[in-house]
Amino acid sequence: MFFPKTCTKALQSLTLDCNHLGLQGVLMRCISHLQPENSTVELHSCASDLKSAVLPYEGIPRTSKYSWQNFYTSWKTFGFQNLHHAMVQMFDQYGPIYREKIGKQEVVNIMLPEDIATVYAADGLYPRRPLLEPWSLHREYRNQACGIFLKNGEQWRKDRLILNKDIISPEAIKRCIPLQNSLAADITNHLQQQIQRKLQRSLTIDVASLLHRYTLESICNILYGERLGLLDDNPSEELLKFLSSMEVMLKTTVPLLYLPVNIAKALNARIWKDHVAAWDYIHDHAESYIEKIYHSSLSGQQADTSYKGILAELLFKADLPKDHIKANIIELMAGGSETSALPILFTLFELARNPKIQAEIRDEITVACRKAHGDTALILSSVPLLRGAIKESLRLYPIGIVQQRFTNKDIVLQNYHIPASTLVQIGLYPMGRSAKVFPNPKIYDPKRWLKRDNSFKSMAFGFGPRQCIGRRIAELEMLLFFIHILQNFKIDAPSKEDIKTVYKFVLVPEKNPLLTFKPIY
């Protein structure tokens, strides 16, 4: 194919027109599609000149300048539960960068690893995210302190640096291993007992609510250093109320994200009242633990040096004021309550429908356990394929479908100028499903994570100083769960059909899959 000089000239003048009309992004994509391998030198040099000149922000392809039209189109076409599918379609339509206006806020959407790297590189010391309004308003309404999840700037950094030491540092995680290991053994026993009681050879169940209880028990165990009893056959009324408050709090968060919360609050709407009541109960629950542990740590701190959980450590060191400790403990509980249960569920399902991969991971675990002679930390460092399986599940089913940042300085994305303070949204779900980033994206292949070239592709926990502070705890929960379960059960699923997902603040199955646990004797 030959592009004459006149065509090059025409492209240049077209560029000027497009610049004027704010259509540069469209033109740049046309040029990159047009560029054939054997085209003339002139066209190559023209295209590279065009690419090297940074294009203005206004040139980024835009969905519609009318925010209400975007809102209505998204809702009509996809419904809010399908925002992740809507994003995939938008990227197909507009290319790897587009902007849209929702409400008052304009957002730039990206999905390629090199752009994600640029965004995080601009984070600096104070990475900024939009704060979750319904949660922040509750704290304001009750005159309560916020934790790191709901803070930005210097206030965020001060708390975060202190919390890192007791939550995400390797030493902190090492201390959590025994607590978590015994819980993972218990959930295995729980399933074994159910099978024995029913005098069956296997158990086919919807395991979602059990997993939710497992992860909530786990995070509370790590925070308070004691078990709540959520895996018991008959949990107390008080515990059931706590569990349902966590559920109501998460469930009411979603609609409040789309409604003007201030109006719901001013009208004292039912949804706002439910949200507040749920948070109040969660606060009271945390408060009772804080007081109990505070008094027992004061009385017995010198005598007993054994690890008593994160809360006791924070109270003992007293680097943070007590109300900040409480606020952070509550956010850790909220952040950790459902999050790890979902990747566990999706991984169980994928292993059920990929029995060869399941067997390979089981073999890996068996060898690791044999070599480690009971050293759990060593086992955890010897299961790369299991780690790959969890990453693979988070690629296909990221809990948070997007991550958000306000840029702290001017940057360039896809050759467009992005001014400081722009809200950039990283589409994790579209990236995970893109053939441009992952070859054969629909295939569940944990081995793809054993290769080297994976930078800025495994982003489910974020990156840098503001990455998920519970990341190592979540990984520990998930790894130990599979280390115990896969040694004891073969997993199968009556239906191997793809799971349909819906977005409800986190990405969840539209219908929970049934799973079969068959003991290995």
Ligand code: HEM
């Ligand atoms: C598979 C499980 C989890 C996933 C995928 C996940 C994902 C994330 C992501 C993407 C962020 C935002 C990071 C950023 O802005 O760069 C985050 C923040 C956070 N997560 Fe997690 N999370 C998980 C489990 C947990 C657990 C178990 C806890 C509690 C122990 C937790 C507590 C938090 C907190 C407190 C923040 C706010 C951190 C800050 O702003 O400094 N998360 N998480």
